[in-house]
Amino acid sequence: MKSLSRWLIAAAATVGSVLVLSGTAVAATGQSGAALSLAVQPVSANSVNLALSAQVGSGAAGQKVTFFIQTQEFSSHGWMAVGSSTTNSAGAASYTYTPTWTGAELFGAALGSSNSVSAPSVVKSFQVLKDPPGVPQSVIEYSRPLGSTGGVFVKSILGVLALVWVLLLGSLALVVWRMPRLAGASVDSGRKVRD
Amino acid sequence: MKETDMNENVLLDENGHRAAQQAWAADVRRAALKPTIGRTSVAWRLSVTVLGLIVLAGIGAWIYQLKYGLGAAGYNDQAFWAVYIVDVVAFIGVSYGGAVISAVLRLTGQSWRAPLTRLAEGTALVTVIIGALFIFPHLGRPERFWEIPIFVNTSSPLFWDFMAISTYVLATVIFFYLPLIPDMAIVxxxxxxxxxxxxxxxxxxxxxxxMGSERQRRMLHSVLTLISLIIIPLAVSVHSVLSWAFATTSRPGWMETVFPPYFVIAALYSGTALVIVVASAFRKGYHLERFITKRHFVRLGYIMAALGLVYAYLTIADLMSEGYTGITSGWIRETISGRYAIPFWFYVLAGEVLPIALVAVKKTRNIKGMTVASIGVVIALWIKRIVIVLPPVTQPLIGSYWGTYHFTWVSITITLAGVAAIPLGLMLLFRVLPVLSIEEMEEMGELGSVEQVSRETLEAQKHLPAFAYANGNGNGHVNGNGVGMPEKEVQL
Structure with missing residues (x-):
């Protein structure tokens, strides 16, 4: 079952890649006649942010470029537009993206706005590393939301816990102390312990 | 008129009512006290010996693990949590079922609960102690356990586990002891x-x-009501805290908001199933057929099936919510179609489809059917905990190298020792304490439930040697020895 599912995923990814690649040619020739390329690299050496840089031909200014990342829902993959920008006089457009998890990531770009394109025409893989050197904080290491109020919270819970212990032990103590005294205190209609 | 109808008429007769009550009380006392004051059978001694040897083997395996480290139990860099935390969750979980079932039935005044309460509360007590003890093999440095309450670290889930479990153990002990007070006077x-x-x-x-005076009775009832009220939220908190030990750990598949109710329902589900299994075993072994009847199993079966449906819903919610985002869903693929697919689908079949089908179909809605369903649930829910623990813990956070966990003879022996300790603990417990709640059973007889039970008994015993209440002489039953019991010797 495991190998079958992996084979299916691999097959779907291959078919998807072929479709994406064939889409590259169509989009490139259909809209500008110029090739679109994509580069992904950290904004700076110590930054977790990535610069997604697209190049449209040479000097094709004012063109809209939409950037994508590949998402995964259960075992299927899909493209999600993360942002867009317009090419400058050199035909370059860039977008800064903050990755939210580590590992191999697929980025894409396509000419056009996110309303007109739903898949990239060029794809680039990039390995996102956890905690690049020099970065003091990752998303996980940000200060915890209960950091300031946690002390009061903890004391409250300990207080409730102490109350529960008092109730439990108090009830037991009450029974142990009071029950023998009630034995001879009444002659009533209750059922007696029969021999 | 058929003989059975005649017997019922006699039973319901005004004159026969009191005699039936007396006979019922005598029967209850004899059945409840026989294991405590009678001689043990060869089968009982043999069972205790075998179970005791398994427990000793488990202790031996733990000593071996202390010498060679957790690696002897299959633990490694990736699988830093594995079978022992599963045992902690599973054993404390089944204890929750026994306590809550008893508390809820007590609070709602369900008189049919009476033959089951002692077994349910005893199961809760034994399993919570075993579950708490499983924390020791789970720890790499158990000799430093005493530092948990001394050097308090409120940021650690382990501290809160300690607080929750110790509170719950105290409540379970008190909850078990209080209804025993009248019975101990009788013994x-x-x-x-x-x-x-x-x-x-x-x-x-x-x-x-x-002495059974009205004031003593009132006081005991009040305190028991209070403890029943406390033990339900306490049990919920224990399992929430246990789940937070996972949910506050930054692992895919664990860090989820659904975990507290997920764990609580799993505990109730498996706990109800274990109560059915224990009731079935003790009914047969201690000859309690007259008191624990088909209706007890069917009613518990309904509760179990309802909890099973809720648990199935939460399982889907767990897989869906994280699977949909796809961010860290590798463990889901491994669970559904990867290396953990067999245990996962075993849970689906034995822990959901089979028990719900057995409860749904009228033909299988009987003692045997409910027992089979419950055994399936208990085993499947233990395996489900394995599926909850291992795929997330072995999923890589960087790279694509999946960790592995292999069971070893050490972890298997210690786990089997825990399993064997349940019947062993219960058999020893009911060697010194009444297996039935005599006081509540007699109260049930006074409330008139004896008539309904007697009807069922008469119906069930059409083909058994006659020892029904009524003997057809219009005075209700009193057999030769005057205590309304079958002449058949009760063997432990």
Whole structure:
């Protein structure tokens, strides 16, 4: 079952890649006649942010470029537009993206706005590393939301816990102390312990 | 008129009612006290010996693990949590079922609960102690356990586990002890000083001079109601805290908001199933067929099936919510179609489809059907905990190298020792304490439930040797020995 599912995923990814690649040619020739390329690299050496840089031909200014990342829902993959920008006089457009998890990531770009394109025409893989050197904080290491109020919270819970212990032990103590005294205190209609 | 109808008419007759009550009370006492004051059978001694040897083997395996480290149990860099935390969750979980079932039925005044309460509360007590003890093999440095309450670290889930479990153990002990007070007075009077002098003294002290007066009864009822009210949220909190030990750990598949109710329902589900299994085993082994009848199993079966449906829903919610985002869903693929697919689908079949089908189909809605369903649930829910623990813990956070966990003879032996300790603990417990709640059973007889039970008994015993209440003489039953019991010797 495991190998079958992996084979299916691999097959779907291959078919998807072929479709994406064939889409590259169509989009490139259909809209500008110029090739679109994509580069992904950290904004700076110590930054977790990535610069997604697209190049449209040479000097094709004012063109809209939409950037994508590949998402995964259960075992299927899909493209999600993360942002867009317009090419400058050199035909370059860039977008800064903050990755939210580590590992191999697929980025894409396509000419056009996110309303007109739903898949990239060029794809680039990039390995996102956890905690690049020099970065003091990752998303996980940000200060915890209960950091300031946690002390009061903890004391409250300990207080409730102490109350529960008092109730439990108090009830037991009450029974142990009071029950023998009630034995001879009444002659009533209750059922007696029969021999 | 058929003989059975005649018997029922006689039973319901005004004159026969009191005799039936007396006979019922005598039967209850005899059945409840026989395991405590009677001689043990060869089968009982053999069972205790075998179970005791398994427990000793488990202790031996733990000593081996102490010498060679957690690696002896299959733990490694990736699988830093594995079978022992599963055992902690599973054993404390089943204890929750026993306690809550008893508390809820007590609070709602369900008189049919009476034959089950002692077994349910005893199961809760034994399993919570075993579950708490499983924390020790789970720890890499168990000799430093004492530091948990001394050097308090409130940021650690382990501290809160310790607090929650210790509170729950205290509540379970009190919840087990209080209904025993009247019964211990009865045992004390029945036993006599000469038979077992040490036990006689213990019962005398613990029965707190119980005389059954109205004021004593009122006080006991009030305190029991309070403890029942406390134990339900306490049990919920214990399992929430256990789940937070996972949910506050930054692992895919664990860090989820659904975990507290997920764990609580799993505990209730498996706990109800274990109560059915224990009731079935003790009914057969201790000859309690007259008191624990088909309706007990069917009603518990309904509760179990409802909890099973809720648990199935939460399982889907767990997989869906994280699977949809796809961010860290590798463990889901491994669970559904990867290396953990067989245990996962075993849970689906044995832990959901089979029990719900057995409860749904009228033909299988009987003692045997409910017992089979419950055994399936208990085993499947333990395996489900394995599926909850291992795929997330072995999923890589960087790279694509999946960790592995392999069971070893050490982890298997220690786990089997825990399993064997349940019947062993219960058998030893009910060697010194009544297996039925005599006081509540007699109260049930006074409330008139005896008639319904007797009807069922008569119906169920059409083909058994006659020892029904009524003997057809219009005075209700009193057999030769005057205590309304079958002549058949009760064997433990």
């Amino acid at each position: 004390n009077k029945t036993l006599g000083r000469a038979d077992r002098p040490v036990l006689y003294k213990i019962y005398k002290v613990l029965s707190l001079k119980w």
